[in-house]
Amino acid sequence: MSAVEEIASQAPAVEAVPKRAMTLSSGTTFVVVLLLLVVPLFVKNFIIFQMTMLLIYGLAVLALNILTGGSGQFSLGQSAFYAVGAYTSAILMEQYNINYALTLPVAGVICFGFGFLFGQPALRLSGVYLALATFALATAMPQILKLGFFEQWTGGVQGLVVTKPDAPFGLPMSQDMWLYYFTLAITIAIYIFSVNLLRSRSGRAFMAIRDNEIAASAMGIDVATYKTLAFGVSAGITGVAGGLGAIAVQFVAPDSYTIVLAISLFLGMVVGGVGWLPGSFVGAAFIIFVPNIAEGISKGLSGAVFGVLLFLVIFLVPHGSRQVAMVAQQLLGKLRKN
Amino acid sequence: MTQAQLAPTNDPLLAVRDVSVVFGGIVALNGVSFDMQQGQILGLIGPNGAGKTTLFNCLSRLYQPSAGDILMEGCSILTRPPHRIAEIGIGRTFQNVALFPNLSVLDNVRVGTHARTSSDIISDSLRLAWIRRSEKSVNTKVHEILAYLNLEEVAHKAVSGLPFGTQKRVELARALAADPKILLLDEPAGGLNHEEVYVLGDLIRRIRDDRHVTVLLVEHHMGLVMSIADHVVALNFGRKLAEGTPAQVQADPDVIKAYLGSKDQ
Numbered sequence: 001m002s003a004v005e006e007i008a009s010q011a012p013a014v015e016a017v018p019k020r021a022m023t024l025s026s027g028t029t030f031v032v033v034l035l036l037l038v039v040p041l042f043v044k045n046f047i048i049f050q051m052t053m054l055l056i057y058g059l060a061v062l063a064l065n066i067l068t069g070g071s072g073q074f075s076l077g078q079s080a081f082y083a084v085g086a087y088t089s090a091i092l093m094e095q096y097n098i099n100y101a102l103t104l105p106v107a108g109v110i111c112f113g114f115g116f117l118f119g120q121p122a123l124r125l126s127g128v129y130l131a132l133a134t135f136a137l138a139t140a141m142p143q144i145l146k147l148g149f150f151e152q153w154t155g156g157v158q159g160l161v162v163t164k165p166d167a168p169f170g171l172p173m174s175q176d177m178w179l180y181y182f183t184l185a186i187t188i189a190i191y192i193f194s195v196n197l198l199r200s201r202s203g204r205a206f207m208a209i210r211d212n213e214i215a216a217s218a219m220g221i222d223v224a225t226y227k228t229l230a231f232g233v234s235a236g237i238t239g240v241a242g243g244l245g246a247i248a249v250q251f252v253a254p255d256s257y258t259i260v261l262a263i264s265l266f267l268g269m270v271v272g273g274v275g276w277l278p279g280s281f282v283g284a285a286f287i288i289f290v291p292n293i294a295e296g297i298s299k300g301l302s303g304a305v306f307g308v309l310l311f312l313v314i315f316l317v318p319h320g321s322r323q324v325a326m327v328a329q330q331l332l333g334k335l336r337k338n
Numbered sequence: 339m340t341q342a343q344l345a346p347t348n349d350p351l352l353a354v355r356d357v358s359v360v361f362g363g364i365v366a367l368n369g370v371s372f373d374m375q376q377g378q379i380l381g382l383i384g385p386n387g388a389g390k391t392t393l394f395n396c397l398s399r400l401y402q403p404s405a406g407d408i409l410m411e412g413c414s415i416l417t418r419p420p421h422r423i424a425e426i427g428i429g430r431t432f433q434n435v436a437l438f439p440n441l442s443v444l445d446n447v448r449v450g451t452h453a454r455t456s457s458d459i460i461s462d463s464l465r466l467a468w469i470r471r472s473e474k475s476v477n478t479k480v481h482e483i484l485a486y487l488n489l490e491e492v493a494h495k496a497v498s499g500l501p502f503g504t505q506k507r508v509e510l511a512r513a514l515a516a517d518p519k520i521l522l523l524d525e526p527a528g529g530l531n532h533e534e535v536y537v538l539g540d541l542i543r544r545i546r547d548d549r550h551v552t553v554l555l556v557e558h559h560m561g562l563v564m565s566i567a568d569h570v571v572a573l574n575f576g577r578k579l580a581e582g583t584p585a586q587v588q589a590d591p592d593v594i595k596a597y598l599g600s601k602d603q
Contacts, residue, residue: 193463193464194463196462196463196464196465197459197462197463200457200462200463200465200469200473201448201452201455201457201462201469201472201473201476202457202458202459202462203462204441204445204448204449204452205449205452207438207440207441207445208438208441208449208452210440211437211438211439211440211441212436212437212438212439214400214432214436215432215436215437215438216438216449217420217421218398218420218421218423218424218429218430218432218436219424219449219450219452219453219512219516220421220422220423220424220425220452220453220454220516221421221449221452222421223421229459233459
């Protein structure tokens with residue numbers, strides 16, 4: 001067996017989901033969207049804010065899921081793309097008085113370019129080495145943002161304060177509620193685009209590369225181009241999430257976007273189920289709410305409690321929320337038969 | 339394309355010209371030449387280490403020959419990167435089956451159409467009308483190929499759970515989805531039992547006849563090669579030992595010597 005054949009028959013880097021199992025059924029989708037639309041009408045502003053953050057982190061986890069679950073590339077550097085998106089929106093809004101909604105596509109495009117360029121050197125790396133290279137990116141980003149040279153735009157260590165937008169057309173709703181529905185609309189649009197993408201010729205190319213690069217290349221897939229495109233798409237979506245995050249939190253500062261954020265997003269992807277797009281939002285809920293729950297159980301040992309909860313999840317449902325969803329589906333099927 | 343159609347039929351579809359491959363100081367292939375005619379099933383045989391797989395990997399552009407040239411319809415393929423071989427009509431299967439294990443049979447074969455379709459990530463994300471049309475024709479074609487190879491029943495199953503023989507057929511289906519002019523088969527009989535090998539032989543011949551594909555068969559299984567090949571090239575120690583019809587090659591004293599040792603023993 002030649003070296004090439006050995007590579008060709010190697011197991012894929014990521015244990016992944018068949019394409020059909022990537023989304024929810026139409027009935028479940030309807031219920032989820034209905035809940036997301038109705039619940040904010042009955043809860044306090046703080047809860048609405050947390051739901052907004054859930055959607056935003058969900059988008060960032062979804063972006064990582066496209067990269068890792070889709071094309072099989074690891075990244076611990078998503079916080080860097082998130083930071084670039086957040087700063088792009090903040091700078092455009094505060095320094096150039098551009099409408100908040102218009103800053104998001106700009107953040108997306110800039111991050112797409114950044115991710116695409118970063119994907120070029122990353123082509124030579126795979127698996128843990130790629131994870132390390134992206135880790136370096138995440139570590140470097142906060143310091144780059146603090147550089148004196150950029151200070152006139154970024155505000156240096158101080159960061160920038162962002163004004164929260166009012167609801168347009170005199171709609172009778174709070175700023176938080178408006179921002180929630182605005183974020184929800186963008187999230188649904190990006191989710192639909194992502195599902196379309198992964199079900200298309202490009203998505204098949206990503207997954208073919210994930211499963212077997214040499215065979216993919218023999219089928220005419222330009223492995224280098226599609227790998228960098230996956231990085232670009234992932235970074236672009238993360239950038240939009242970052243921009244939304246800046247608007248929701250009303251503040252950007254270098255130390256909000258450290259490696260801890262990148263690891264949280266990675267954690268969210270694993271807990272949600274690698275390659276399962278709806279799981280991104282379950283994962284986001286985990287990284288937002290579980291630390292709070294842990295604090296509720298024990299103030300002093302919240303980190304340890306969080307660790308124990310994480311252990312439990314990984315031992316009981318190693319495939320994350322996807323596994324839970326599949327078990328639930330089987331149970332429902334049985335119930336219907338009885 | 340038009341040049342090839344106008345050319346007289348005795349022009350080779352694929353020409354291997356004095357191809358040599360050197361790894362470090364080891365000569366894996368030494369000035370090998372042969373032609374493949376349109377519609378032929380050409381068997382490439384030789385003992386272990388003869389250079390069959392090396393030559394195969396030159397054809398699929400995984401190795402760069404140190405000397406010589408490989409011409410497809412008169413044009414060199416050596417300037418093309420590996421992913422641009424499928425578009426000129428060279429398809430392949432792998433020695434130990436290299437499918438996309440997490441994808442369904444249907445999607446594996448759909449990936450095979452990649453070289454024959456086009457799209458970009460923006461149109462794909464928005465599922466524009468021309469993308470929907472293109473996907474529709476891809477589906478028609480893929481289902482036709484699945485029906486042709488009796489794979490419709492397993493179309494929605496993930497390939498990783500299928501029996502080895504079925505996986506080999508999926509790989510053939512995936513290669514056919516790219517409308518190849520030449521199909522390179524790397525030891526297709528490996529891992530199959532006696533009966534399966536002859537079913538496979540019939541299938542290869544049927545594919546050649548129905549779909550007008552020229553086949554290069556790299557194979558250890560002498561029975562299969564001798565029963566279906568029109569033309570056989572025998573390699574040993576990186577050199578061409580003999581070439582001709584199966585009967586000629588089987589009777590060639592050098593070939594007998596390479597496989598069995600000299601006659602006197």
